[in-house]
Amino acid sequence: MTGADDRDASLARAVRLREDGLREESRELLVALSARFPDDAEVAYQTAWVHDALGLEADAVPYYVRAIDGSGLTEDDRRGALLGLGSTYRALGRYSDAVATLSGGAVEFPEDNALKTFMAMALYNAGRAHDGMRLLLTVLAQTSSDPDLVAYRPAIEHYAKDLDAIE
Known part of the structure; x- marks a missing residue:
């Protein structure tokens, strides 16, 4: 399996885990994946999302920022990342x-x-x-x-x- 195939399979597995309610397992996989692919906007977005789902808003912020500043997100994912980051900032009291x-x-x-x-x-x-x-x-x-x-x-x-x- 190539690095890209491994990335794709690991990302799909992490998303499935989150969707199945196994958020902590998903987070562990995504944090490791994000460390391996630090410039991957999609991995960063999914990592931010799972942190938010776990109530770890402050930990989600840098992943959201990385996702938004990067390239390669679909239009729907970019929209979701902007909403997620804005909502997370609000939840953290960072209103401006x-x-x-x-x-x-x-x-x-x-x-x-x-x-x-x-x-x-x-x-x-x-x-x-x-x-x-x-x-x-x-x-x-x-x-x-x-x-x-x-x-x-x-x-x-x-x-x-x-x-x-x-x-």
Whole structure:
């Protein structure tokens, strides 16, 4: 088996372990794999993910950064890495880093409402509740199919632009 084949088989095994709930075993395999392939963005992303799944957010950060700074991630994995890093920064109380990461992700992937939703939470935590509420109301108005909300979509969109408006 070549190095690339071994990497692929080990990575697939580690992902399966995580998905099967064997997160610590997955983490051990991924940490070793990451040490062998330090420039591999996909391995770094999966290593970050398993650390997050184990509640080891601070340990996940350098792997997320390595994944995002590297090349070779699929579009979905890059999106997931940006959301994961931004969410992890928020969980660690690093609110300005969270806002910056999630804002960059939302610019790169403007159709991703999960990024926008997590950015709204980070904006709130960063003391920018007005901006967060505006963003969250906009996402809600644009995506909800709830008939009770659809009926009020124009009003929600109006107030999303100016929550302090007095009619």
